[in-house]
Amino acid sequence: MSYSDATFAGQTCVITGAASGIGRALAVRLGKAGAMLALSDVNEEGLAETAALAGGKASNKILTDRLDMADAAAIKAYAPKVKEAFGSAQHVMNVAGLARVGSFEETDIEAMEKVVDVNFWGVVRMSKAFLPQLIESKGHLTNISSVFGFIGYPGNAHYCASKFAVRGFSETIGMELKEKGVQVHSVHPGGIDTNIVRNAEIDALPDGMESRADLEKRFESNVRTSADEAAAVILKGLERNNPRILIGPDAHVISATQRLLPRRYAPVLGWIMDKWQN
Template sequence: MSVFKDKVCVITGAASGMGRELALQLAAQGAVLAISDVNETGLEETKSMVGAGNRILVDVLDVSDKAAIAAYPAKVEAALGPADFVFNNAGMTRVGDVVNTPLESMEQIIDVNFWGVVRMTKGFLPQLIQTKGVVTNISSLFGFIAYHGQAHYCASKFAVRGFTETLALEMEEAETGVGVCCVHPGGVQTNVARNAVVDHMPDGTSKSELDADFDDLAITPVDKAVQIILAGTAKRKKRIVVGSDAKIASFLQRLMPVSYQKILAKYTKGKALGASN
């Protein structure tokens, strides 16, 4: 029997990509779902795909909205019971180098990708301590490595990694029984890169070329990526690396912490890597 059966599973960013696939696979395993996203249309599509066989709570929710996140855990508990699993999947990316990207764009990425994770985790921790549940935070391949044009995204995902690994240590030392997982997907076949806002493109490069490069490098099907995430969450693995590209990048960064970028440039053949949520 699945460890997720009849368990309350909270998923942000559930309108598309890995968030939607998490909802579908968890529903198939008999989970009780609380799904949210800023995209109401996509969220309703996910609800329709889940079908009527599962208890489900649907909310249009912006993880950068402090007040909304502060009120959300109590709403979930009142409707479904205390959370057993929280999947902090919501995220976004923009494209642009540090010099040419407005500060406001960088702040938006950090607010969604990092502070969204922190707000949700803090909000649901009392429930997770009560249920001895698990929080699974989505970092990235870019939580291991730096990459040009992605300084804001890399910063947010490095921050998610640092926050999550520290939380895991604290939960373990306090013997709370809470599992804490940090997920590092490589290129997953979702539309997040295509939906990226472009602040600045390198000279001679078009957005269509960027999208084509990402398609070439998105080697992991979304259903396979989510299977890996759920298997790791069920086992309460502290680090879940998704895809051979993420495994290679992690290995190279640890082996050659300074020169890995030259090796990866050859591996990608100058193509732009992308995000996965």
């Protein structure tokens, strides 16, 4: 998936969740393209590693900040800091997110609120804080949803709810902001080789699993795309102004199956996943 580095050269790109995974891969690719990077994460050690990979400590085109997507006041203060350093952002990429595993029955309400606070409200807070800059620059707002923004999946009610919400939010404000020149993108990764499941908190393991290792093994069997490949697909989608960006062959299969069988997709996708794993 090719795109032109010139599209992003000199652009101010804000990336949350930049310490690893897709956020890191975007930072590295954009750094090589000559973009100015405002990188944030709660993981300061990983963030420093990303900055080094994207341009090195001596670069004056990289700003790093510890930023919690659940901290509304910090996000509100972050936007003017970025503008002071680099000018109005042309790209805001809301990548930060967290996963949790456990049925609705076995998960505390507080735990569900935490997932939604980071995955959905974090996106809303960042979008609101940077909206004046994006209107000024006629820029791009890129929000990471998931294939679980299309389908429900047992043990992930909180995660699916947050990702459905990101999709609905992104599609709606995309309509609202079109006349102001702001492009809004809803990104739907399938199985991507990142640490999101490895770092997930577990309230209860799915049926048939006895340990975190079993969960990770199932996740790894569903991985279809590297984080770097995912970043390339996203950047190509931005270049083309695609409002919906699907990442990986599994994402395309899941999206198509849900559209064709909106009420009966679960057994079909279960059969497909069993075939992939075996």
